[in-house]
Amino acid sequence: MIKVVLIGAGNVAVHMAKAMLRSEHIELIQRFSRNDHNNEFFDSKIPKTNSIEELKQADLYLIAINDDSIEPFSEQLEFKQGLVAHTSGSMRLDALKCLASKGVCYPVQTFSKNETLDYGSIPFCLEAENVEDLELLKSFAGSISKNVYEINSNQRQKLHLAAVFSNNFSNHMFKIGQDICNENGFSFDILKPLLIETVEKLKTLTPFEAQTGPARRNDQKVIQQHIKELSGDQKEIYKIITHSIIKTYKSD
Amino acid sequence: MIKVVLIGAGNVAVHMAKAMLRSEHIELIQRFSRNDHNNEFFDSKIPKTNSIEELKQADLYLIAINDDSIEPFSEQLEFKQGLVAHTSGSMRLDALKCLASKGVCYPVQTFSKNETLDYGSIPFCLEAENVEDLELLKSFAGSISKNVYEINSNQRQKLHLAAVFSNNFSNHMFKIGQDICNENGFSFDILKPLLIETVEKLKTLTPFEAQTGPARRNDQKVIQQHIKELSGDQKEIYKIITHSIIKTYKSD
Numbered sequence: 001m002i003k004v005v006l007i008g009a010g011n012v013a014v015h016m017a018k019a020m021l022r023s024e025h026i027e028l029i030q031r032f033s034r035n036d037h038n039n040e041f042f043d044s045k046i047p048k049t050n051s052i053e054e055l056k057q058a059d060l061y062l063i064a065i066n067d068d069s070i071e072p073f074s075e076q077l078e079f080k081q082g083l084v085a086h087t088s089g090s091m092r093l094d095a096l097k098c099l100a101s102k103g104v105c106y107p108v109q110t111f112s113k114n115e116t117l118d119y120g121s122i123p124f125c126l127e128a129e130n131v132e133d134l135e136l137l138k139s140f141a142g143s144i145s146k147n148v149y150e151i152n153s154n155q156r157q158k159l160h161l162a163a164v165f166s167n168n169f170s171n172h173m174f175k176i177g178q179d180i181c182n183e184n185g186f187s188f189d190i191l192k193p194l195l196i197e198t199v200e201k202l203k204t205l206t207p208f209e210a211q212t213g214p215a216r217r218n219d220q221k222v223i224q225q226h227i228k229e230l231s232g233d234q235k236e237i238y239k240i241i242t243h244s245i246i247k248t249y250k251s252d
Numbered sequence: 253m254i255k256v257v258l259i260g261a262g263n264v265a266v267h268m269a270k271a272m273l274r275s276e277h278i279e280l281i282q283r284f285s286r287n288d289h290n291n292e293f294f295d296s297k298i299p300k301t302n303s304i305e306e307l308k309q310a311d312l313y314l315i316a317i318n319d320d321s322i323e324p325f326s327e328q329l330e331f332k333q334g335l336v337a338h339t340s341g342s343m344r345l346d347a348l349k350c351l352a353s354k355g356v357c358y359p360v361q362t363f364s365k366n367e368t369l370d371y372g373s374i375p376f377c378l379e380a381e382n383v384e385d386l387e388l389l390k391s392f393a394g395s396i397s398k399n400v401y402e403i404n405s406n407q408r409q410k411l412h413l414a415a416v417f418s419n420n421f422s423n424h425m426f427k428i429g430q431d432i433c434n435e436n437g438f439s440f441d442i443l444k445p446l447l448i449e450t451v452e453k454l455k456t457l458t459p460f461e462a463q464t465g466p467a468r469r470n471d472q473k474v475i476q477q478h479i480k481e482l483s484g485d486q487k488e489i490y491k492i493i494t495h496s497i498i499k500t501y502k503s504d
Binding site (some may be wrong): 066067068147157163164169170172181188191197200204211212222225230236237240241245 | 263
């Protein structure tokens with residue numbers, strides 16, 4: 001059994017706790033949070049502390065707190081045993097300033113508290129300072145998910161950037177789509193089968209191959225009409241993404 | 253049985269032919285195409301013509317050709333019986349210049365020839381000049397799909413614009429995500445579960461509620477780091493979408 005102490009009480013921590021409780025090879029022996037935030041989302045059987053001095057001895061201390069807090073928090077960890085790993089996509093391994101061994105265990109997923117997730121397919125991107133620590137992280141992540149990758153700090157930061165485009169920015173495109181629906185009196189539901197298919201396609205096609213629409217065809221009549229209908233941020237976003245798509249397929 | 257003549261041989265026509273062949277209430281009596289383009293994607297049992305003079309008498313002439321060709325093609329249709337409907341999201345009903353009744357039957361979906369689609373869930377947005385023609389379109393679309401909407405030309409053009417953002421632009425965000433993966437030596441597969449969840453979330457949350465990431469948190473440290481790492485179009489797209497997301501959540 002891998003004994004784990006979980007640090008944090010945000011969306012990532014909530015889901016990591018759930019994922020750990022389901023695993024037969026992980027024992028979540030304690031969680032740490034300064035306050036009672038999100039208490040209702042955690043199993044009440046998990047022992048909780050709000051004091052760093054009371055942290056139990058564990059194999060793995062999993063830090064799921066916001067990026068800016070990782071460095072100052074880790075500085076307060078004065079023990080030398082065990083492995084301390086953060087879960088951030090954008091922070092380097094050496095953001096950890098503890099005395100114990102350092103690692104990273106980044107789950108590449110978007111976590112909303114009320115969503116049910118298939119933990120078994122979440123990709124975990126791991127980094128450690130030595131082989132033994134990497135093996136521990138592999139055992140830990142591998143007992144939650146079948147998708148485990150070894151990735152260094154430079155790659156992970158790029159991966160996080162790719163995730164921002166693929167997840168956050170595409171979601172904002174959905175948001176603009178919904179705004180246009182609402183402003184014109186019809187339901188965003190009309191677009192949902194299209195959104196599902198947009199992602200479904202990626203099982204067999206690359207995003208490059210899957211592209212369709214006026215920019216893909218460089219259909220200037222439709223494009224100019226759309227630009228005329230838009231204003232503000234929507235217009236600027238339309239123009240620059242259309243320009244980028246046209247450039248992508250220019251050599252066709 | 254609704255007798256249909258299908259005009260066109262592109263992606264939309266290929267899939268509309270397949271959808272019609274599966275319906276018990278539709279008889280695809282003929283298809284029209286000037287050339288042999290995509291012949292292999294159509295059932296060879298469908299009678300084909302390349303001459304407007306040879307078009308058979310039908311209840312519905314479904315025009316699935318590119319937007320710019322709809323007006324000049326429809327001008328050549330000199331018969332007065334039946335209903336002529338185009339399938340375009342961006343063209344108005346009055347782009348049709350035929351003598352027969354006019355309508356629109358816009359399937360809100362992205363069509364790639366080699367993809368299998370669940371036709372039963374494709375939203376069809378219908379418009380016609382009178383009640384009888386609308387009823388015919390409802391019978392037609394309703395015998396393919398359970399999602400049938402009545403929408404006028406103004407709304408349809410806005411819907412098409414919303415679809416461009418939600419489908420084409422989100423796909424381009426996936427494309428940029430993939431480019432960043434490739435440039436940094438790891439697989440786009442790592443991001444796929446995240447993309448699936450991005451859309452999966454929309455079953456229970458609005459895109460407004462589903463947003464996460466550095467722009468959502470207005471995490472300027474990460475944002476400035478990302479901007480530093482990017483160049484060209486990617487940088488400009490990152491800046492404007494981040495700006496737009498921050499503005500969206502400013503009142504939080």
